[in-house]
Amino acid sequence: MAKNHCLAKSINEASWYQFRVWVKYFGKVFKRVTVAVNPQYTSQECSSCGEIVKKTLSTRTHACECGCVLDRDENAARIILSRGLGTVGHIGTSALDVGNACKDETSTLVGAN
Template identity: 70%
Template structure:
């Protein structure tokens, strides 16, 4: 607002903010890719942000420049300042990308399911870990969960086992190596590998969400069957709050 004695800027910072939006009527599963940032259960793909790969090259170059300079020299200090700036720029781009994408995914779906991937477990395979980092998947997930709370949407991390091997139509295991890009099942289901995985992720997510309200009932059920279902879906469930 403008006043005679200058311009005042009002900041409104809400930490525990919530926003109300109409339900979208849709649920989605996301499969993290190497080539794609993710493929969703409807078959849509979101490209990997190229700036991260490019940024990595820039960082390596700046890093080399630092190590080439004489230790303690003025030039080394300068090179280090440049390296720091590049780091900052890339981490800002990464965050920007994660925030925008997560917000839009949450706004347009009532339930979002994704694999409970832990970076720690992925480090075994360095190439994959690097790509996961590049794609800033982890950061994206954090923002998904954040916006899930803001917009009162459900976010569910499901166990990542066999999501790409199972047939999303009939549930049969169709073994395939990483290089096989298409899921072809005897039941007639033929889908892009990641699309099939995303559908499995969504159905696992829906299965878990469906059990939330019946958990207590299941505990009193002595048949053990429904309890087993719950135990089988031993997930880190993040619903709303």
């Protein structure tokens, strides 16, 4: 059914809906706040300056002109965290406030080159 592109979209949307229902349920069971964030550009937006840095799926390192060099997944995680905190009303939250790894000497640069 997933090869029929008309049905595939519905199946995909139903799957994401079911996933969100489960995450919300387990958040309630384990007394944790769950927040859905817009995933658009989370892997391309720079967590240090907010610029969009285009990269292919095979590019594993985020390297921005501002000097920020991070593993692409860590960069995306910082964007997602800042969006999530912003959603629940954490005032003044931006990717810049969520521990700027590019200026934090204790951070680990995985795969940086």
